[in-house]
Amino acid sequence: MKIRLRSFFHFDVAEVFDQGQVQLADDRPTLRDLLKEVTQRSDGKAQVIDPATGELDTEYFVLVNGRDLQCLELGLETELRDGDEVGIGMMHFWGGG
Amino acid sequence: MLTKEDLERYDRQIRYEGFGEEGQHKLKASHVVVAGAGGIGCPASTYLACAGVGKITIIDHQAVELSNLNRQILHWDKDIGQEKAVSAANKLRNLNPSIEIAPVTTQITGINARDLIKGASAVLDAMDNFETRAILNQACVTEGIPFVHGGVWGLCGQVTTIIPGKTPCLACLYPQKPEEHKPPPVFGVTPAMVAIIQVVETIKIIAGFGRLLAGQVLYINEGTMDFCFREAVRRPDCEVCGSRGDR
Known part of the structure; x- marks a missing residue:
């Protein structure tokens, strides 16, 4: 199963995942599985899952096909489907100052 | 009242349907506070001045440094060491002498913030x-x-428009202080692009047309040319705009 990943922070998806797509096992993977994979493969650049809590790090937001994780009933346990698009990003507070 | 010169200077935007002379008049009567005269503040104040915002207050307490010049387009080599607000104001006055530019070289604090923005349109x-x-x-x-x-x-960057009492505020979006890494890497074009979108929002707020980025955040990644919108949710318990705040 392939999931298209889009990044809205300092993480170059294409550098880590071929064509920006993450290959996951077809065994009903969840959003948590994907984010763990991203965290693991990014060499610490994208600590999306907080190792202390096992939940989404509060610095990040996640969109599944444009829907915010906060709006997903099953949250990180939401099952992904082939072709889903997941966006990961964080707020930026610098102003070029 | 728009003068003959105003009608000529702003002719091309006055022609925009839904804006017209009425919109231009609203801009002329408006006052925008630009908080910061850096990578976002320079292009933002430039386009606000070109558009004919009647008064622009530009606030910055820092001085121009050589490392600012890849992005802070109102500060030039000769301005190094000068206060940014003053440097920016000098250029903006030359760009559009028909508007008022007020430089403020004070640091924004919890004590003076309300006084600095009081009466502003945005x-x-x-x-x-x-x-x-x-x-x-x-x-x-x-x-x-x-x-x-x-x-x-x-x-990367983001833009959102906060309308007090109607949309989530910044504290709803981000209740706690994030980790900040300084100095961050940046090309001049990224703050410029964010600034231009902020200016469009400001003009629409003042003139009252179009649809705003109210209640949603626009995220941009110029590295991949990915853009997305994220719905912003108002927190009922927000310490600033919710039940735990003043309003």
Whole structure:
């Protein structure tokens, strides 16, 4: 199963995942599985899952096909489907100052 | 009242349906506070001045440094060492002598923020740190002034428009202080792009046309040319605009 990943922070998806797509096992993977994979493969650049809590790090937001994780009933346990698009990003507070 | 010169200077935007002379008149009567004269503040104040905003207050307490010049387009080599607000104001006055430019070289604090923005039509966030943004957010919510937020890092950035009492405020979006890495990498074009979107939002707020980025955040990644919208949710218990706040 392939999931298209889009990044809205300092993480170059294409550098880590071929064509920006993450290959996951077809065994009903969840959003948590994907984010763990991203965290693991990014060499610490994208600590999306907080190792202390096992939940989404509060610095990040996640969109599944444009829907915010906060709006997903099953949250990180939401099952992904082939072709889903997941966006990961964080707020930026610098102003070029 | 628009003068003959105004009608000629702003002719091309006056022709825009839904804006017209009435919109131009509203801009002329407006006052925008640009908080910061850096990578966002320079292009933002440039386009606000070109558009004919009647009064622009530009606030920055820092001085121009050589490392600013890849992005802070109102500061030139000869301005190194000068206060940014003054340097920017000098250029803006030459760009459009028919408007008022008020440079303020004070640091924005929790004590002076409300006085600095009082009576403004909108505040454009061009700050370079989270703390001052939080102070401005609170002051705007208290004063009921629209706050057009923008932020950047590398080739990424975001914009959202906060309308007090109607949309989530910055504290709803980000209740706690994030980790900040300084100095961040940046190309001049990223804060410029964010600034231009903030200016469009500000003009629409003042002139009253179009659809705003109210209640949603636009995220940009210029590295991949990915854009997305994220719905912003108002927190009922927000310490600034919710039940735990003043308003």
